[in-house]
Amino acid sequence: MSTSAEQRLPAWAVWSTALPVLAIVLLAFTWGRDMPPWVVAIIAAFLFGAVLAAVHHAEVVAHRVGEPFGSLVLAVAVTVIEVALIITMMSAKGAKGAGLARDTVFAAVMITCNGIAGLCLLLGALKRGLALFNADGASTVFGAIITLAGLTLVLPTFTTSQPGPEFNDTQLSFAALASIAVYGLFISALTVRHRPDYLPVDDGSGDGADDFDLADYDGEDYGGEPPTDRQALNSLILLLLALVAVVGLGKGVSPTIERGVDRAGLPASVVGVVIALMVLLPESIAAVRAAQRDEVQTSLNLALGSAMASIGLTIPSIAVATIWLSTPLLLGLDASHMVLLAMTVAVGTLTFVRGRATLVQGGAHLVLCAGYLILAVSP
Secondary structure, three states, rough: OOOOOHHHHHHHHHHHHHHHHHHHHHHHHHHOOOOOOOHHHHHHHHHHHHHHHOOOHHHHHHHHHHOOOHHHHHHHHHHHHHHHHHHHHHHHHHHHHHOOOHHHHHHHHHHHHHHHHHHHHHHHHHHHOOEEOHHHHHHHHHHHHHHHHHHHHHHHHHHOOOOOOOHHHHHHHHHHHHHHHHHHHHHHHHHHHHHHOOOOOOOOOHHHHHHOHHHHHHHOOOOOOOOHHHHHHHHHHHHHHHHHHHHHHHHHHHHHHHHHHHOOOOOOOOHHHHHHHHHHHHHHHHHHHHHHHOOOOHHHHHHHHHHHHHHHHHHHHHHHEEEEEEOOOOOOOOOOHHHHHHHHHEEEHHHHHOEEEEEEHHHHHHHHHHHHHHHHHHH
């Protein structure tokens, strides 16, 4: 992914190299301190820059390892950010943060399965009339997402052994282990056993998995020559720096976000939406870029893989964190959100089992995402 212009410039002059380093320096000077609004604005600017740098370096690594492994890089990176922000904010908010994990995970599911996926399908359909992807892979991942969403976000509303929409210790342990198990099976299918199901279709049939030669997809998915091992290693190191900066700077601006939500009179769940939008920005940019290159399968791998990681990794991590956190963990959704999830299940099933989508289907998913955002602000 390194361009000839970047190769002619010294490393410190390249924005994707400089921003993570500068963001880490800013983090060191501002960590744990009360800051005036103008400093918070600077932090927010560097936070956005670190997110863009993370996108760049994740794409470099993804270009080197090829699909579908490349999609995992950014999905796991995004989940690391999400978990870190949730845990730090829950520990700071105490009992007021009991529903933060639920709000953030559900927001991630709705934004990825409807917002990002819908936009990518819309772009793919605009480019060639139909957005083509591998039905076997997309429907399998979507089915796993819905299974975990129902288990971890819907079922707690109806259990009776614990007051409120939460699991008891036994139920939470089962949900965490089940999430890890299903996510592990997904990784196995994605990278080894059913890898062709997550590679682009080549003939417009929507089910062209049998036509793939895996050797053709070792780093060539993103166009051009893949980066060298040294370039990929450098990008991996800078990606980790960018992620640390995003987590740290995000913690720094989170009190400002919470105060802004309170002063605007918005529901507390909006904080979860803001966190999800923040951490999914790298995934969104990368997915949209892929869709613009007519790589709809790659964009869906990014969107649905991120939703899968958000549930499969976040819920177990938060479950473990509750051992040290004094706050309860509220996971169950309310009635309106369960209706939105049910609509997502119905529309997503009709979309992903066919292996092709029109403008109407992309637009339907975007409408569901918009409806969720409207209800988050005005329940």
